[in-house]
Amino acid sequence: MLSASFSVMAQEENLKETDTIVKNNKYGLRLGIDLAKPIISLVDDNFTGFEVLGDFRISKRIYIAAEIGADKDDQIEANLVSSTKGSYAKIGADINVYNNWLGMNNAIYTGLRYGFSTFTQELYSYSIYTGDPTFPGTIIEDPIEYTGLTAHWGEFIFGVKAEVLTNLFLSINLQLKQKFSEDIPENFDNLFIPGFNRTNDFSDFGVGFGYSVSYLIPIYKK
Amino acid sequence: MIKKIIFLLIIIGTINGCSRDDICTEETPTTPLLIITFKNFNNQLFSKSVDNLTVTTVVDNENIDVVKYSTTDSIAIPLRTGFDFTDYLFIEDDQEDVPGNTDKVTFNYIRENIYINRACAFKAIFKELSAEGETDTDNWIQELRVNKFTVENENETHIIIFH
Numbered sequence: 001m002l003s004a005s006f007s008v009m010a011q012e013e014n015l016k017e018t019d020t021i022v023k024n025n026k027y028g029l030r031l032g033i034d035l036a037k038p039i040i041s042l043v044d045d046n047f048t049g050f051e052v053l054g055d056f057r058i059s060k061r062i063y064i065a066a067e068i069g070a071d072k073d074d075q076i077e078a079n080l081v082s083s084t085k086g087s088y089a090k091i092g093a094d095i096n097v098y099n100n101w102l103g104m105n106n107a108i109y110t111g112l113r114y115g116f117s118t119f120t121q122e123l124y125s126y127s128i129y130t131g132d133p134t135f136p137g138t139i140i141e142d143p144i145e146y147t148g149l150t151a152h153w154g155e156f157i158f159g160v161k162a163e164v165l166t167n168l169f170l171s172i173n174l175q176l177k178q179k180f181s182e183d184i185p186e187n188f189d190n191l192f193i194p195g196f197n198r199t200n201d202f203s204d205f206g207v208g209f210g211y212s213v214s215y216l217i218p219i220y221k222k
Numbered sequence: 223m224i225k226k227i228i229f230l231l232i233i234i235g236t237i238n239g240c241s242r243d244d245i246c247t248e249e250t251p252t253t254p255l256l257i258i259t260f261k262n263f264n265n266q267l268f269s270k271s272v273d274n275l276t277v278t279t280v281v282d283n284e285n286i287d288v289v290k291y292s293t294t295d296s297i298a299i300p301l302r303t304g305f306d307f308t309d310y311l312f313i314e315d316d317q318e319d320v321p322g323n324t325d326k327v328t329f330n331y332i333r334e335n336i337y338i339n340r341a342c343a344f345k346a347i348f349k350e351l352s353a354e355g356e357t358d359t360d361n362w363i364q365e366l367r368v369n370k371f372t373v374e375n376e377n378e379t380h381i382i383i384f385h
Contacts, residue, residue, distance in 0.1 A: 078246070079343030079344075080344070126343045128344050128346045129343055131253070132255065134281065134288055135281060140344070187335075187336060188337050200243060201339045
């Protein structure tokens, strides 16, 4: 008799718990690294780079996000050889536009970033371009280093995040960049800007992509 | 849905091939040629063609004709981008069987290398241009005049040769 009443009370308690709203939206700090850059560094002799990234969820759909990284890129062009190295930071926010099923934490997201880079450019050698074949070409090997260069840009990001294991996310994204300002070295140009990637002679646009793994440190649920 | 988007992103990411600034196009102004016009020594306002003009320079002990048997009142010839002078032989009335009258001219200048863009790299412009004729017993060139001291484009005459 006594044991029976106990079990009834236990059941009542269980019912009470399931009545409340399910808190399955995890909030916390997600930290990760970019996987694409180390892979490209292994495959491509002319590039080394890495990036760490993080985001922090501030509402149901909005995440404050930032990336910090460093790149070194050699430009082996038809008529010149140069190299760029430096570091960058990007800060902004992502918006998840994907409606998850209950308990899932995937994301299709778009985001905006402000990007900033400080870097050094070195021009190793170049040729003097003439449209005339009469004289043999002139190649100048006189390395010049341009230090303390900076650049600012805005970035639109579109990507996907998937929770592959509990709290472990894989993410892939595409970045479209628009340069706002840069220090242009005297009598040369920035052929690459860390974080912005390859520059274009005919526009201020840049492109990039990211492929990253990150881990969510849950702080609370809502 | 997510798989489709990942696929799309990978495709967009790999389309990163040739871009417009990989090739130095012909329209891009690069190292300018030296523009020379020929005028009448006795009536200096008027241009005067040179008959059967040949212009020759020596590269690696080999004669290279930049102009050959041409009757013209203006020519465009290259200057050396690796040295501060270029020698030319101007041969008037030059024919295959009958060699013409040769005058030697040396062009002196100071080079400056100027960045163009990624594909073309640099061009040279030439400053403090001067021209010096070698005196011989039978010069057909009577006067060499520098019209522009800086060679930075091909829109104007740099040297006027009076004959």
